[in-house]
Amino acid sequence: MAKVYTDKDADLGVLQNKTLAVLGFGSQGHAHALNLKDSGLNVIIGLYEGSKSIPVAQEKGFKVVSTAEAVRRADVIFVSLPDTKQPSIYEKDIKPNLKPGKTLLFAHGFSIHFKTIVPPKNVNVILVAPKGPGHTVRRQYVEGKGVPSLIAVYQGGSAAKKIALAWAKGIGGTRAGVLETSFKEETETDLFGEQTVLCGGASALVQAGFETLVEAGYSPEMAYFECLHELKLIADLMNESGISGMRFSISETAKWGDVSVGPKIIDASVKKRMKAALKDIQSGKFAKNWVAEYKGGYKKYNALLKKGENHPIEKTGAKLRAMMPWMKKHKIKGAQAAY
Numbered sequence: 001m002a003k004v005y006t007d008k009d010a011d012l013g014v015l016q017n018k019t020l021a022v023l024g025f026g027s028q029g030h031a032h033a034l035n036l037k038d039s040g041l042n043v044i045i046g047l048y049e050g051s052k053s054i055p056v057a058q059e060k061g062f063k064v065v066s067t068a069e070a071v072r073r074a075d076v077i078f079v080s081l082p083d084t085k086q087p088s089i090y091e092k093d094i095k096p097n098l099k100p101g102k103t104l105l106f107a108h109g110f111s112i113h114f115k116t117i118v119p120p121k122n123v124n125v126i127l128v129a130p131k132g133p134g135h136t137v138r139r140q141y142v143e144g145k146g147v148p149s150l151i152a153v154y155q156g157g158s159a160a161k162k163i164a165l166a167w168a169k170g171i172g173g174t175r176a177g178v179l180e181t182s183f184k185e186e187t188e189t190d191l192f193g194e195q196t197v198l199c200g201g202a203s204a205l206v207q208a209g210f211e212t213l214v215e216a217g218y219s220p221e222m223a224y225f226e227c228l229h230e231l232k233l234i235a236d237l238m239n240e241s242g243i244s245g246m247r248f249s250i251s252e253t254a255k256w257g258d259v260s261v262g263p264k265i266i267d268a269s270v271k272k273r274m275k276a277a278l279k280d281i282q283s284g285k286f287a288k289n290w291v292a293e294y295k296g297g298y299k300k301y302n303a304l305l306k307k308g309e310n311h312p313i314e315k316t317g318a319k320l321r322a323m324m325p326w327m328k329k330h331k332i333k334g335a336q337a338a339y
């Protein structure tokens with residue numbers, strides 16, 4: 001069984017008196033930057049001229065400099081940029097300003113594992129990947145909790161591992177628990193999870209369930225509650241105590257439907273397609289296609305996202321959420337509420 005690293009295994013002192021640069025101030029960037037600052041560390045932000053995030057970061061009290069300048073000034077550089085954009089920014093702003101002994105830190109292993117970035121041997125290359133969206137990383141930290149995280153060392157040995165553990169502590173990860181993995185394992189399992197179960201799988205399952213009920217004449221509101229709203233409540237139970245633990249809390253009728261009908265819906269053919277998706281990830285085919293999609297101007301990507309935004313479940317959900325007292329009270333409009 002892998003070791004779970006907690007607060008006592010990590011020394012924040014490793015990062016004290018160091019300059020930590022966060023390149024980008026998006027989902028992961030803003031969360032790491034704010035958490036590290038609140039942990040008493042010296043964080044600067046690197047952004048490109050004209051970035052919409054410059055005033056946001058400044059308003060949060062950060063010194064914002066150009067991406068290249070941030071790399072020049074920093075000891076540890078968090079590449080918190082979209083995976084597809086990382087290679088060109090690396091060539092232009094990061095590589096020319098790297099010095100031996102500096103540390104490059106990633107929240108996902110994509111660029112290193114698929115070699116769209118090949119750093120020199122004399123810099124540390126590490127990964128600190130919270131297993132959750134950036135806004136949750138921030139929210140949990142503010143609540144005194146943390147998001148379980150992964151660390152990995154690609155280059156730099158035990159000294160680099162200490163930096164990864166300290167960073168994980170600074171963002172609140174060791175409060176929840178940190179596991180060590182490799183860049184390869186993190187990259188491939190992360191892509192597989194988000195494609196087939198968490199994002200792709202769950203979204204498609206919810207939409208198909210909603211469509212089935214609405215097409216059968218049930219009201220969209222009922223379909224929304226059954227297929228989307230309650231998903232979180234069930235997922236929370238699974239998260240707390242596993243699938244069997246979740247089953248402890250549901251009725252006998254729900255349990256019978258779960259075990260007797262569920263496997264007919266998510267059947268062997270789904271697993272076969274999951275294996276095909278995994279193969280495409282392992283062979284690099286998915287990464288190659290994704291980079292080509294970026295280079296072609298995100299045409300298919302934007303069209304598919306638009307199609308998702310226009311799905312009837314979105315209208316029903318927006319209307320219902322606006323009417324729910326708890327959502328109204330906390331002015332929850334989506335992930336940006338965590339900023």
Ligand SMILES: NC(=O)c1ccc[n+]([C@@H]2O[C@H](COP(=O)([O-])OP(=O)(O)OC[C@H]3O[C@@H](n4cnc5c(N)ncnc54)[C@H](OP(=O)(O)O)[C@@H]3O)[C@@H](O)[C@H]2O)c1
Nearest residue numbers: 024025026027028047048051052053080081107108133134
């Ligand atoms: N999203 C997540 O929760 C999550 C979870 C785990 C791992 N990750 C990983 O974390 C990394 C960052 O992803 P993300 O989703 O947090 O990114 P994101 O939300 O898309 O934010 C990217 C940031 O990069 C900035 N940027 C773009 N070009 C730049 C340049 N030339 N110089 C400096 N900054 C530039 C953007 O500026 P603007 O603000 O002006 O657009 C934005 O602030 C990726 O490796 C991703 O795989 C993300």
